[in-house]
Amino acid sequence: MSLENPAVISVLVEGALGVEAARGALDALDVDPVLMAQRGRQVSRAAFAMAMNIALFQNLLTRVPSGAAYVADRVARGGRIMFDHGALRTVRLVEGPTGELPPGEDAFTRILLPLGYELAAVYPLDRLRMTGRAYRHADMAEAVPQFFLSELHVDRFDPEFAEVAARVFGTSRDPLTAEARAVLGKYAEERPVSLDEAMKALPAIIAAFDCQHAPASIEDYELLLSRSHEAGWIATEGNAFNHATDRVADVAALAERLKAEDWPMKDRLEISRTGRVRQTAFRADTVDRLFAGNEMRRVPGSFYEFISRDIDPETGGLDLAFDTGNATGIFAMTSAH
Template sequence: MTGKEQATVAALVEIVLGADAASQALAALAIDPDLMAEGTPTVSRGAFAMAMNVVLFHDLLERVPSGAAYVADRTARGGKVTFDHGALRTVRLPEGPTGALPPGEEAFTRIFLPLGYEMAAIYPLDRLRMTGRAYRHADWPEAIPQFFLSELHVDRFDPEFAEVAARVFGTSRDPLTTEAQAVLARYAAGEDVTFADAAAALPVIVSAFDRQHEPASIGDYELLLSRSHEAAWIATEGNAFNHATDRVADVAGLAERLKADDWPMKEKLEVSRTGRVRQTAFRADTVERLFAGHELRRVPGSFYEFISRDIDPETGGLDLAFDTGNATGIFAMTSAKPD
């Protein structure tokens, strides 16, 4: 076997991030050894999905200094991060696509489904005029991070909001090339994908997790913000990871320690109706973004989250569910007013 065949996930990550960053990212994460040991000449959908998630986790830390500092502290203490899930926000206009992107969550289900993800549950986020959906990997449900994919429904807002949303998000381009879509089609058909083809497709597919539309004007941004903090966040951050989540044994105890050490911790712990899923987070880091007219403004960026999951007595495995109340509370981390 070649070096690449001996460590498919690591080799794919290294191609995107480079040797040093890949080594650092992989060292910080607790990944199932069997998944990391894949070394066939072809790349399974699970290995591709895991490599994609490692790269996205690295990108989140690059944009979220508080998360990067926490991960550095955790690894310095001899720990590793169990990457539970990443969260994305999308926009669904009343009719048709979002610019050149497929509408709403379809911009990402075309990626998730071929890579082995299945929709696990739907979570109405009515207070936010959104819908959340959980996507879980069929082959490695506990080992490969889930996605919490939310969709903002423009048709639930007033006509002025809809006009601005169409103007802002209607400029979206589609980052997926014909070649990357062909690789996804082969995964969807259950066909083999060579390492070379997977390696060429991975950075293109990762680029989908970014802002695809042109910078909004300050006026359009403020109009969106006046109706929906979530829409305003998408206006500046696009489809980048809204947050990445560390699965820990005792999130309540960790939160108290982090608060005592003056980390930017959310005040309230979110607890699911079952009591088995508990979540909290850092407040979103502030980022500087360029608006139309070359105007800079500081706005809420992404953030880092923590979750504890108990055993589901019905399945005997981890309770991998989410909770509408928890999600609504966590979404508030990006609701700070811009500077």
């Protein structure tokens, strides 16, 4: 790699993950050649967003053995992964911030909007007492992964739940450094960002996609879980990727093959009201998590998802929408233990 004219995404991902993990991620993912061709000492917002997504995808695989095994199998068969979207869960307390973090999804829109993401659609998840929002990249909507950013509304629960949620999530710290804020500010103002600035900022921005609060007590965790599987999940996993999604040509055929090979598949396919978006997933892997008082417990972690998207006849491009029913069905993957 030329140090005078470096490949921007490769440099950023190597800086964030280390050379070996970066090579593995870049070899596994089908990244748009236009993005991979960006070279030089400045970093476009699309290139930064893609590098961030690659690092987050690789991070998910370190926590989801079933996903890592699937990706290894796919690569061994000569294929690559088209990373469609990542999903996050956030908490909006009854009032005020979430500890040091901005409330709910604001903790991530402050990252996504400067990087070129736009709100594409809102999906009420009323049965879960949540709202999902899709954020799509303005520059390369089909090539840069979307975010499905959901928000748990604590004010829709009882006062005891609200008290425990404030106690657990109120300990959240804010991982964004001054360098990260400065780079996001430059992108927001459409000013140039140098490769050196981007390399310093990226690790702190990646760190935002993690658990920021102190370990909950078993009692507080169980109360949250008794009212909301999603709240219980956030209590142990925080704002880490809930799942990452592989865009495939025929998800139904893939699901049948994976079931036949005894992969931990969801029982049925989720099909959108339009019929154009079809999704399924592996069941969440279990993980050991530390609770207050040094207690350990096995809980549902994150998972790996699959999606097929047909052409939207109105636009002539891929139907990049989500679906409230699909999302609610997919969310159940972390409560199936």
